[in-house]
Amino acid sequence: MNSNNGELLLITVNHETVPMEDRERYSLDKDQVRKLYETLRETSIVDEALILSTCNRFELYSKTIDPEKGADSIIEALQKFYRIDAQSIRNHAVVQEGQAAIKHLIEVSAGLKSQIVGEAEIFGQVKDAYAMCQKLGYAGSLLNRLFQKGFQAAKLIRHSTSIGEGQINISNVAVSLSLKIFGGLDHTSALIVGTGEIGEKTAKALRSRGAKSFGVASHSLERTQGVAETWGGTPRVVSEIESYLNEYDIIISSTELNEPLLTQSSLEQLNRQRKNRPLFLIDLGLPRNIDPSCAAVDDVYLYNLDDLAKIAEDNLSERRAAIKSSEAIAAKKSELIWKTLVNRGLVSFR
Amino acid sequence: MSLLGLEDRQWILLATIVFASASAIGAYSTLKLRRSAARPSTLLLVSVGWILQTIGLYARGLEYGGCPLSNRFELVQFLVWSAIALYIFVGPAFRLSLLGMFTSTFASIFSILSLSISRWDSAGRAPLFGDSPWIETHAALALFSYGVFGILALTSSMYLLQSRSLKQKNMGGLFPFMPSLQELAQINLRLLGLGFAILTTSLAIGAVYWSRELESVNVPKLLTTIAVWFAYGVLLFFRVRESLSYKQYSWACICVFAAALLSLEAVDQPSSQAVDSLIQSSAGL
Numbered sequence: 162m163n164s165n166n167g168e169l170l171l172i173t174v175n176h177e178t179v180p181m182e183d184r185e186r187y188s189l190d191k192d193q194v195r196k197l198y199e200t201l202r203e204t205s206i207v208d209e210a211l212i213l214s215t216c217n218r219f220e221l222y223s224k225t226i227d228p229e230k231g232a233d234s235i236i237e238a239l240q241k242f243y244r245i246d247a248q249s250i251r252n253h254a255v256v257q258e259g260q261a262a263i264k265h266l267i268e269v270s271a272g273l274k275s276q277i278v279g280e281a282e283i284f285g286q287v288k289d290a291y292a293m294c295q296k297l298g299y300a301g302s303l304l305n306r307l308f309q310k311g312f313q314a315a316k317l318i319r320h321s322t323s324i325g326e327g328q329i330n331i332s333n334v335a336v337s338l339s340l341k342i343f344g345g346l347d348h349t350s351a352l353i354v355g356t357g358e359i360g361e362k363t364a365k366a367l368r369s370r371g372a373k374s375f376g377v378a379s380h381s382l383e384r385t386q387g388v389a390e391t392w393g394g395t396p397r398v399v400s401e402i403e404s405y406l407n408e409y410d411i412i413i414s415s416t417e418l419n420e421p422l423l424t425q426s427s428l429e430q431l432n433r434q435r436k437n438r439p440l441f442l443i444d445l446g447l448p449r450n451i452d453p454s455c456a457a458v459d460d461v462y463l464y465n466l467d468d469l470a471k472i473a474e475d476n477l478s479e480r481r482a483a484i485k486s487s488e489a490i491a492a493k494k495s496e497l498i499w500k501t502l503v504n505r506g507l508v509s510f511r
Numbered sequence: 512m513s514l515l516g517l518e519d520r521q522w523i524l525l526a527t528i529v530f531a532s533a534s535a536i537g538a539y540s541t542l543k544l545r546r547s548a549a550r551p552s553t554l555l556l557v558s559v560g561w562i563l564q565t566i567g568l569y570a571r572g573l574e575y576g577g578c579p580l581s582n583r584f585e586l587v588q589f590l591v592w593s594a595i596a597l598y599i600f601v602g603p604a605f606r607l608s609l610l611g612m613f614t615s616t617f618a619s620i621f622s623i624l625s626l627s628i629s630r631w632d633s634a635g636r637a638p639l640f641g642d643s644p645w646i647e648t649h650a651a652l653a654l655f656s657y658g659v660f661g662i663l664a665l666t667s668s669m670y671l672l673q674s675r676s677l678k679q680k681n682m683g684g685l686f687p688f689m690p691s692l693q694e695l696a697q698i699n700l701r702l703l704g705l706g707f708a709i710l711t712t713s714l715a716i717g718a719v720y721w722s723r724e725l726e727s728v729n730v731p732k733l734l735t736t737i738a739v740w741f742a743y744g745v746l747l748f749f750r751v752r753e754s755l756s757y758k759q760y761s762w763a764c765i766c767v768f769a770a771a772l773l774s775l776e777a778v779d780q781p782s783s784q785a786v787d788s789l790i791q792s793s794a795g796l
Contacts, residue, residue, distance in 0.1 A: 326687070341677065344691035436753035439692055459756035462677050472682055 168228045168508045169303065171262035172235060172254050175218035176276050179253045186245060187219035187253070191293070198299055200242045206234040209301040211308070213269075213290040215283065217276055220269070222262065224303045224508075232256050259508070263307060264495035270315035272325060273487050279324040279480040284315060303507045307498065314494035321490070322483040327476025331359065331469045332366040334476075335443050339367065339411055342439050342462060350374035352409040354399060355416030356388045359445050359466075363413050364392060376409060378402065379416065403427060407435040415445035425454040428461055443469070515566065519574075522567030523588060524626060529560030530595075531619035537612030541688050553611030554599065560618070561595045568592060578647050584632035586654060586775055587625040591618045593658025605698050607690045613665045645720050652713035653736065657771055659706035660743070663699060664768035667761035670695040674758060696757050699764065700750055707743050714740055735774040742767045 174187045189197065194212050201207045201223070209224040221239075225231030236254070240247045257265055265274070270287045272279045291308045294300045300308070319325045328334045336346075343349045351367050353360045356379055364375060375394030379385045385396040397405055402422060406412070414422055423442070432440075437460050444451040444465040456463040502508050517525075533556040568588060571579035579585045598614040625631055669689060676686040714736065721728045746763055749755045755763065 327682075338677070340691060341673070341686075341689075342692050344693045432756075437756045439757070456678065459758045460674075464680070468680050472680070475682065 168224055168231070169259050169262055169307070169502070170223050170225055170228075170231050170235065171220065171257040171265055172223075172232070172239070173218060173220045173257070173265065174253045174255075175220070175274065177274070178255050183253055184217070184219075186243065187214070188216065189214040189219070194293065195297065197242055198294075198297055200238050201235070202299075204234050204238045206231060207238075209304045210299045211290060211294040211304055213287060215286050218269070218274075222266065222304060222307070224301065260495050260499040263311065263498050264491050266307065266311045267314045267318070267491040267495055268488065270311060271318040271487060271491070273318070273484060273491070277329060278477065278484065279326075279329075281319075281325055284312075284319070287315075288312070303502065306502060306505070306507060310494075310498045310501070314491065314498070317494070318487045318490050322487045323479050324483040324487050325480070327472075327479060329473050329477045329480065331445075331466070331473055332362040334469045334472045335363050335413070335464070336366045336370050338462070338464065338472075339372075339441055340370070342441050343410060346370050346372040349410040350376070350408060351411040351413060352376040352378060352397070352406070353392070353394070354378045354402070354412065354414040354422060354450065355446065356384075357415035357445065360413050360415040361392060363443065363445070364394075367411065368393075372411075376405065403431065406431055410438065411441045411443065412451075413443045413445065414450040416450060418446070418448075418450050421452040422450045423455055424452040425458060428455050428458045432458060432460070445469075513570070519567045519570035520626070520632075522563050522570060523622065526560045526564035526567060527619055527622040527626060529556060529563060530615045530622060533557050533560065533615035534612060534619050537609070537615065541609065541612065541685060553615070554603065557595060557611055557615050557618075558599050560615070561592070561599055564588065564592055564595070564622075577644075578651050580647070580650050580654070582631060582633050583775060584625045584628075587621055587631070589651070589654045590657045590661060591621050591625075593655040594618065594661040595658075596655075597658055597662055607666070607669075607694065607698060609669065609685065609688055609690070610662075610666070613669060614662065617661060617665055643720065645716055649713050649717040649720065652709055652716070656706045656710035656713060659702055659709060660764075660768050660771060663702040663706060664765045666695055666699050666702060667764040670699065670757060670761045671765075674761075692757070699761070703743065703747050703750060703764070707740075707747050710740050710743065739767070739771045739774050742770065 174184060176184065189212070194214055197212055198210060201210050201221075206226050207223050208226050211222040213220040213222075221235065223231070223235060225235070227234070236247055236250050239245070239250055243250070245253075266287075268274050270284050272281060272283050275283050287308075291300070291304075291312075294304070328337045339346060339349070346367060349372055351364060351372055351374070353364050353375065356377070368375070375392070376397050377385055377389040377392055377394045378397035378399045379388065380399050382396060382398050385398065389396040399416065399418075399422070406423075412423075416422075428440070439460045439462065442451050442455060442461065442463040444463065447466065449465055451463060451465075453463070453465075455461055513519075533553055536556070537553060568579050568585075571585060575581060578589070580589060594614060595618050598610065602610055602614070670692060672685065673689045673692055673695065676682065676684070676689075677692070717736075721733070746760070746767060750760055
């Protein structure tokens with residue numbers, strides 16, 4: 162059975178095919194997507210179409226009436242729409258047919274083709290694109306079948322491999338560790354010492370997972386007040402940390418200090434007052450803000466920048482290691498889906 | 512005694528095989544496939560094992576016309592039965608991942624141990640606790656509390672494992688599938704409270720009976736039981752006052768449970784009333 166078939170056609174421009182300066186020319190908002198659908202309809206060669214436009218990729222899945230001229234006609238339509246010459250489009254885009262297009266769809270949906278391997282956001286974006294395509298009436302029996310089966314295959318990959326497991330950016334690793342210590346974050350409070358970017362990102366990530374109570378500490382109250390107002394939280398002064406430390410469960414420190422912010426002996430004293438509640442210390446400062454000996458105190462968990470980076474790197478390696486097995490699943494499933502499409506007469510056998 | 516075509520020990524052996532299978536499937540799924548075994552399937556498998564064990568113990572009970580608590584084999588089986596019952600009926604409310612795997616491992620280890628040491632299952636014994644229904648209730652409740660403390664020792668071990676992984680920044684192994692430290696700490700407190708309440712009720716029932724028939728009291732058994740009760744009471748006191756770190760508390764729960772298991776040696780002594788009843792039955796009176 163010939164698995165190439167111009168009836169099912171994919172044209173993709175993505176981070177693997179072109180650099181960002183060329184890629185951004187293909188980026189579309191929702192209104193522009195609607196207009197492109199209309200343009201494609203006017204070609205009268207496209208029977209069904211689905212447009213996926215994200216920050217990293219433009220993809221057009223289509224069922225063409227004329228498999229021989231399908232790709233050329235669509236590129237011509239894109240040329241008019243984008244006002245980019247046809248040769249440039251041919252240079253930027255990759256055209257795939259039949260089973261290869263199905264495999265590509267599964268791999269994109271599962272996050273295998275993402276710049277950050279295994280990220281889950283793309284699955285939602287593909288689903289949204291499919292929903293829009295259905296709403297506008299551009300999905301017929303071929304694309305409906307293809308996308309429903311493609312989503313099942315992508316889910317299978319995400320559930321049966323470690324492609325989406327583990328956090329791979331430092332802020333999310335910190336949040337994930339917080340969840341392993343405290344369960345939910347609804348009742349935890351976090352103190353951000355210093356006003357560095359990574360501290361702010363971590364605080365935002367904690368807030369997005371339910372943490373409500375925040376404190377922001379820096380060397381002067383005036384400076385802290387401004388930052389606390391922007392980030393949301395109680396302003397604190399670093400020098401008085403021992404007086405308010407026990408109000409917090411998570412301390413994120415990324416400031417410049419001459420003396421360690423916390424030492425083992427100061428924590429041991431404070432631990433009695435905090436009645437052994439777990440304390441998660443995240444030291445993002447260079448040089449380190451928290452004495453490493455603090456890790457020896459019971460119920461205290463200390464992580465520095467290197468620790469978090471190593472976890473993120475390990476998780477990413479694990480995801481990369483899962484690419485091969487994920488691709489094998491995608492290949493197997495795309496073959497099955499292709500056979501189903503042929504058997505059901507949704508694409509013609511050539 | 513035979514029931515539905517199988518001897519009591521054969522039912523219990525089947526139950527042990529099911530517990531061991533649940534444990535092996537859980538471990539394979541988690542460590543090899545890197546997926547947590549689905550909670551409903553583990554629960555189903557463990558429930559099947561528990562039903563088989565119940566049939567085995569019921570067959571034993573028919574032999575005595577009461578709770579099968581006549582030797583150490585039966586004491587251990589009843590303890591395992593209690594721990595599994597707690598997991599089946601209360602465990603789902605805890606929503607603790609991997610608790611099923613840990614509980615089935617616990618059940619299979621103790622069950623295999625009790626099946627393989629033949630002297631633990633000495634024949635021709637009278638019930639250890641005489642034939643009073645009250646004292647039987649006392650004994651059953653005491654062993655049920657041991658089952659609760661068994662689960663407490665498991666969740667304490669889970670806490671220590673998880674805490675160690677976090678301290679050592681070791682994110683592999685069971686770490687991704689284990690519950691959070693806070694969840695484990697809360698459940699440990701509830702289990703300790705529950706176990707202590709059951710053991711206290713058991714001792715209260717026993718005390719009423721013993722105060723009526725002081726001569727029936729087996730002093731080493733009484734002292735050992737009170738020591739276990741006191742140890743858990745002290746632990747509960749310190750835990751409520753939050754005087755111990757969670758790590759110290761978890762270790763204490765495991766150590767006290769180990770001591771409680773050793774105390775079964777003292778419990779496995781028939782009361783004077785039971786001895787009398789055995790002598791009478793041997794003499795054909």
